Amino acid sequence: MKIEQIYTGCLAQGAYYIVSGQEAAIIDPLREVQPYLDRLEKDGVTLKYIFETHFHADFVSGHLDLSKKTGAPIVFGPNAEADFETIIAKDGEIFEIGNVKIKALHTPGHTLESTTYLLIDERGKEHAIFSGDTLFLGDVGRPDLAQKSANMTQEELAGMLYDSLQSKILPLPDEVTVYPAHGAGSACGKNMQKETVDTLGNQKKTNYALLQPDRDSFVEAVLDGLTAPPKYFGMNVAMNKGGYESFENVMNKGMNPIAPQDFESVVEQTGALILDTRSAADFHLGFVPNSVNIGLKGDFAPWVGAMIVDVKQPIALVADAGTEEEAITRLSRVGFDNVIGYLEGGFGSWKANGMETDTVKRISPDEFAAGFTKETKVIDIRKETEYAAEHVEDAFHAPLDSISEWAGNLASDDQHFFLHCAGGYRSMIAASILNARGIRNFTEVEAGFNGIKKTAVPTSDFVCQSKNLK
Structure with missing residues (x-):
């Protein structure tokens, strides 16, 4: 038996390739399927099943192209409704791949069709779970994404997730390996660890969500601090359900x-x-x-x-x-x-070819510090948690992902301002958007707050809500 985690850093996403005997299974494949086809050819095995843990919101899965190229059927969990041919697994249904078995454990809560796949090895031992967005390392899947399609509140979905974990996941042996669909950096959770593989026993000891004493505490803890999901999520779900x-x-x-x-x-x-x-x-x-x-x-x-x-x-x-x-x-x-x-x-x-060009004014943290005064207007576009931890004193907070909401307020303000994020990547995104909208009375700070905090510019370690830019 071979299990390979194929992790894509920019999406913080894990796909899984399982081989036993002359057969293979792939769980939650990415859009481009050639790497999977190459693995199948190299190993000389046949793809028997393509398992999906749920309809993904943060990426478009490669299930359709992979099925067309290999003939392998696509498997979703109970409640899944797709516009293409698929196997809808029953709760507890067993799928055989070579000498191993994969058992579908219906674990709704993140979505109604969310399913965890339990791998039972050649000896009949419960070996690993592929937990999708039901259980992450350090976190669980956010229960606010499926509210509309489920006709349920996020509190009801969180309660359903608690029941799924209690009845299907936590009773499994501590030595079972947890293979989640995402790691730190994904917008599908809020507290994920940087590691991508762990034991269930360790998660029982360290995962805040699994340490809650009861259902109400779990619901409150899981919903606390959730930010609005990215707006493209619904469109990806539609593509994963309807085809592409x-x-x-x-x-x-x-x-x-x-x-x-x-x-x-x-x-x-x-x-x-x-x-x-x-x-x-x-x-x-x-x-x-x-x-x-x-x-x-x-x-x-x-x-x-x-x-x-x-x-x-x-x-x-x-x-x-x-x-x-x-x-x-x-x-x-x-x-x-x-x-x-x-x-x-x-x-x-x-x-x-002599075509028209444009530029963005960018300065170093030291140049920023040299001209900094109490009157300097600073806009910090980092996440709320980053800003709350430490920020330039009296800086306005305006998260990048809500730039459409606050950029208009700058159009009527002639005061020059300085723009920064943590390291310069996000602030240049913001700078380009502002520039395209005709807002040019700003300077972007290279290296962002990581560079600024090494200078003499005063910083604060408390949130000043009055300085949010709205």
Whole structure:
């Protein structure tokens, strides 16, 4: 028996590849399926089942393409309703893969169809659980995402999740290995550990949600501090339920070079958003006017989802040469399939052809500190928890993911301000969006708060609610 966790850092997502004898199973596959096909061919095994723990909200699964290419059936848990052929497992149903068995444990609460898959090894021993978004390391799945489809409150779903954990997961042996669908950084939970594999026994000792004394305490603890989910989540759920265009078609359409001389007219005709995936360090020095910068070397796909939201939005790429395919792949993982092409030769070609360019003013933390006074207006776009822990004294708090709500307040304010995040990645996203909206009376601080706190700029370790920018 072989179990391989295939972890994708930018999505904080774990897919699983299981082999026993001449058969294999894959759990929660990513959109691009070629890596799985390569593994199957290398091992000389047949894919028997594709298991889905639930309808994912934060990424588009590869279940449909993988099933079409291998003939393997797709398995969902009870209550799942999809627009394609699938096996709907019964609670407790056994699926055999080679010499091992996988038992479906219906564990609703995160969603109504959420199912944990229990692996029983060749000796008949309960070996591991693939817990999806039911149980994370250090956390459990958020119960607020399925309220609309379930016609239930988040409190009712949280209570259902408590019952699932108590009846299906906690009675399992402590030595059972826990393989979750996500780790730290995912928006599907709030308190996930950086580790991606653990024992159930250790989670019983360390997971705050599993340590709650009763149902009411669990509900209160799990719901406390939840922030609004990214707005693209519902669109990904719809794609996972209803189907989507094949990955090959998405890639073929996106790998379309557009000459610099034609780029503007193509963008105008299609209504495309110009997405520049270069680093913040390169972007601020020069870019195609009205571009939005979301760097490929970072949490690219989740931030694309949070900032662009509409998965049907046409996108024209500006990317470093040779990274176009990676960008299209990572966009497709969160359902952004409408890439119409990329700027041929990248920004260097645009500049060489004498096309109009734009810039963002960026300074170092030391330069920021040298000019800092009590009157300096600072906007901190980090998450609320980051801001609460420590921030520049009297800085306004304006989270990046709600920029559409607060950017308008800046349009009528002529006062110059300084913009920062933790390290410069998110603040350049914000800078590009503000710039595209005609707001230019700002300077972005390189290295963000990580750099600022090393200077003499005064910082505070308490939340000043009156300084929230609204």
